[in-house]
Amino acid sequence: xxxxxxxxxxxxxxxxxxxxxxxxxxxxxxxxxxxxxxxxxxxxxxxxxxxxxxxxxxxxxxxxxxxxxxxxxxxxxxxxxxxxxxxxxxxxxxxxxxxxxxxxxxxxxxxxxxxxxxxxxxxxxxxxxxxxxxxxxxxxxxxxxxxxxxxxxxxxxxxxxxxxxxxxxxxxxxxxxxxxxxxxxxxxxxxxxxxxxxxxxxxxxxxxxxxxxxxxxxxxxxxxxxxxxxxxxxxxxxxxxxxxxxxxxxxxxxxxxxxxxxxxxxxxxxxxxxxxxxxxxxxxxxxxxxxxxxxxxxxxxxxxxxxxxxxxxxxx
Amino acid sequence: xxxxxxxxxxxxxxxxxxxxxxxxxxxxxxxxxxxxxxxxxxxxxxxxxxxxxxxxxxxxxxxxxxxxxxxxxxxxxxxxxxxxxxxxxxxxxxxxxxxxxxxxxxxxxxxxxxxxxxxxxxxxxxxxxxxxxxxxxxxxxxxxxxxxxxxxxxxxxxxxxxxxxxxxxxxx
Ligand SMILES: Cc1cc2nc3c(=O)[nH]c(=O)nc-3n(C[C@H](O)[C@H](O)[C@H](O)COP(=O)(O)OP(=O)(O)OC[C@H]3O[C@@H](n4cnc5c(N)ncnc54)[C@H](O)[C@@H]3O)c2cc1C
Ligand code: SF4
Numbered sequence: 001x002x003x004x005x006x007x008x009x010x011x012x013x014x015x016x017x018x019x020x021x022x023x024x025x026x027x028x029x030x031x032x033x034x035x036x037x038x039x040x041x042x043x044x045x046x047x048x049x050x051x052x053x054x055x056x057x058x059x060x061x062x063x064x065x066x067x068x069x070x071x072x073x074x075x076x077x078x079x080x081x082x083x084x085x086x087x088x089x090x091x092x093x094x095x096x097x098x099x100x101x102x103x104x105x106x107x108x109x110x111x112x113x114x115x116x117x118x119x120x121x122x123x124x125x126x127x128x129x130x131x132x133x134x135x136x137x138x139x140x141x142x143x144x145x146x147x148x149x150x151x152x153x154x155x156x157x158x159x160x161x162x163x164x165x166x167x168x169x170x171x172x173x174x175x176x177x178x179x180x181x182x183x184x185x186x187x188x189x190x191x192x193x194x195x196x197x198x199x200x201x202x203x204x205x206x207x208x209x210x211x212x213x214x215x216x217x218x219x220x221x222x223x224x225x226x227x228x229x230x231x232x233x234x235x236x237x238x239x240x241x242x243x244x245x246x247x248x249x250x251x252x253x254x255x256x257x258x259x260x261x262x263x264x265x266x267x268x269x270x271x272x273x274x275x276x277x278x279x280x281x282x283x284x285x286x287x288x289x290x291x292x293x294x295x296x297x298x299x300x301x302x303x304x305x306x307x308x309x310x311x312x313x314x315x316x
Numbered sequence: 317x318x319x320x321x322x323x324x325x326x327x328x329x330x331x332x333x334x335x336x337x338x339x340x341x342x343x344x345x346x347x348x349x350x351x352x353x354x355x356x357x358x359x360x361x362x363x364x365x366x367x368x369x370x371x372x373x374x375x376x377x378x379x380x381x382x383x384x385x386x387x388x389x390x391x392x393x394x395x396x397x398x399x400x401x402x403x404x405x406x407x408x409x410x411x412x413x414x415x416x417x418x419x420x421x422x423x424x425x426x427x428x429x430x431x432x433x434x435x436x437x438x439x440x441x442x443x444x445x446x447x448x449x450x451x452x453x454x455x456x457x458x459x460x461x462x463x464x465x466x467x468x469x470x471x472x473x474x475x476x477x478x479x480x481x482x483x484x485x486x487x488x
Contacts, residue, residue, distance in 0.1 A: 001339045003319045003337070003338070003339065004319065004338055004339070005317035005318065005319060005338065006317075006319075006321050006338040006382070006384055007317070008387070028382075028385070030381075031380055031381050031382060031385065032362055032377070032380045032381075035341070035380050035381070035382065036361050036362060036380060039360065039361065047317070048338070048382075050384075050385055052385060076374075076435075076440055079440070079441055080438070080439065080440040080441060085441065085448040085449060086448075086449060089448050092441055092448055093443075093448075096441055096442050096443045096445070097443050099465075100362075100365065100464060100465025100466075101375060101428070101431070101432065101435065101442075101462055101465055102362075102365060102368055102375050102376050102377045102428065102465045103362055103376075103377060103380075103465065105374045105375060105376050106376050106377070106380070106381060236443060236460075236461055236464035237464040237465055
C-alpha cells in the first residue's frame with residue numbers, strides 16, 4: 001500500500017473542503033472496498049478523509065412519507081431496520097444477499113453504492129484495463145467474460161456494477177443526496193447516478209471530484225410483494241451472476257431491476273409495463289439490445305428464468 | 317500532515333495508546349504491535365474471515381479496516397473471549413465437537429460464532445430468514461448462512477455448526 005496522510009473529518013464541510021484541497025484525496029467510510037483496492041495499489045490516494053464521525057448514521061422518516069437513509073448507515077443496520085423490513089423488504093433482502101455478516105457490519109450505504117467493479121482484469125494490475133488506467137485497453141474484451149455485462153456495454157469496457165443494494169434502490173426509485181465543497185446540494189435519482197461505460201469507463205457514477213454523498217432517500221412505500229432473487233456460483237458469499245429485484249402488485253403489475261448484467265442497475269420502465277404478460281415479455285424488452293459474448297450468453301436465458309421464478313413466488 | 321497517527325483503543329479490556337503508520341490495519345496492530353497473534357491473517361482481503369474480531373460487540377474483518385479508524389473502540393479478540401483453563405462456552409464447544417483440524421481459521425470462526433448468536437438475539441435478518449417481520453431463530457440453516465464469511469480449508473463445517481448449535485441451545 002502507498003503511504004498516505006489521514007484525517008478524521010469534523011464536519012461534512014471540512015470533509016468536502018479537504019477533498020477539494022487535494023485532488024488525490026479519498027473519503028473512507030467502512031473501508032471494505034477502498035482498503036482492498038489500496039492494498040493492490042489499484043487505488044492510490046495520498047490522503048484519506050475518515051467520514052465515520054459525522055453523525056450520518058440515522059434512518060429517518062421524511063415529510064413525504066418515505067425514509068432518509070444516512071450515508072454512513074451500516075448495511076446490517078439498514079437491513080435490520082423495522083421500517084425497511086416492513087415497507088421496503090426488497091432492500092433488506094438485497095442487503096443480506098450481499099457479502100458476509102462481518103462485511104455488512106462495516107459497509108455503509110454510500111460506500112456500497114460507490115463500490116467498484118469485480119472485473120478480474122480491473123483487479124490484475126499487470127493487465128490493461130480502461131477503467132483502472134484510461135486508454136490502456138480492455139483485457140476482458142476477447143478474454144474471459146463469464147461474469148461480464150451483456151447490455152449497455154461499450155468498446156471500452158464490459159464490466160458490471162456488483163452492488164446488490166443498488167438493485168433494490170433502483171427498483172424503489174431512491175434519490176441520492178450529495179453536497180460539494182461550495183455547499184451546492186444535488187438530489188440525483190438513482191437511475192442517473194450510475195453511468196454506462198461509454199468511452200470513459202473510469203467514471204462509475206456522475207459524482208464530481210470531491211462530491212460527498214450525504215443520504216439516500218426512499219419515496220413513500222408502494223406495497224406489493226418484495227422479492228430479491230440472486231443467482232450465483234455458490235449459495236452464499238458470492239457476487240451475483242444475475243439478480244432480480246422486483247416489487248409485484250396483486251394485479252400482476254410491478255417493477256423490476258436486474259443486477260449482474262450491466263455497468264449499472266438495469267431497469268426499463270417499458271419492461272415494467274410488460275410484467276403482467278410474464279417473464280418472457282419483460283425480459284425481452286430488458287435485453288432487446290443485449291450483446292453477450294459466447295461465455296456470458298447464458299445470462300440472457302438466466303434473466304428470464306430468474307424473473308419467471310420471481311413472478312411465480314409473487315403469485316404463490 | 318504526517319503519515320502516522322496516534323490512536324487509543326481498548327483491547328480485551330486493556331487500554332493502549334500508540335502512534336502507528338496510517339497504513340496499519342487493525343489486524344496488523346493486534347498482531348505486530350500488541351503481539352496478540354491469536355487473530356490470524358488469511359487472505360488479507362476480507363474473503364476468508366480468519367481475521368474476525370469484535371469491535372464494540374460487532375464482528376468485523378480486522379484486515380479491511382485501519383487501526384487509526386478505531387479511536388476509543390473496544391476490541392475483543394479470541395484471547396479476550398477465554399483462555400486455557402477458563403474457556404468461553406464457544407471455545408469449549410469447538411473442542412468438544414472437534415470443530416477444527418489445522419486450527420488456523422478457528423479464532424475467526426469462534427469470534428464470528430459468538431457474534432452470530434448475538435445477531436440472532438438482536439433479530440438481525442439473514443439471507444435465509446423466511447419472514448422479515450418475525451423473530452430470527454438459530455436454526456442450522458441460519459447458522460450456516462450467517463457463518464458463510466468464515467472459510468475453513470480443512471472443511472470442518474459440520475462440526476463447527478454442531479458446536480455453534482450447542483451453544484445456541486439447539487441441536488444441529
Ligand atoms: C469478500 C467480499 C465480498 C463481497 N460481496 C459482495 C456482494 O455479494 N454483494 C455486494 O453488493 N457487495 C459485496 N461486497 C462489497 C461490499 O458491499 C462493499 O465493499 C461495501 O459495500 C463498501 O462500503 P464501505 O462503506 O466499506 O466503502 P469504502 O470502502 O469505505 O468506500 C468505497 C468508495 O466510496 C467512497 N465513499 C464512501 N463514502 C462516501 C461518501 N459518503 N461520499 C462520497 N464517497 C464516498 C470512497 O471514497 C470509496 O471510493 C463484498 C466485499 C468483499 C470484500
Ligand atoms: S471490462 Fe472494464 S473493468 Fe474489465 S478490463 Fe475491461 S475496461 Fe477494465
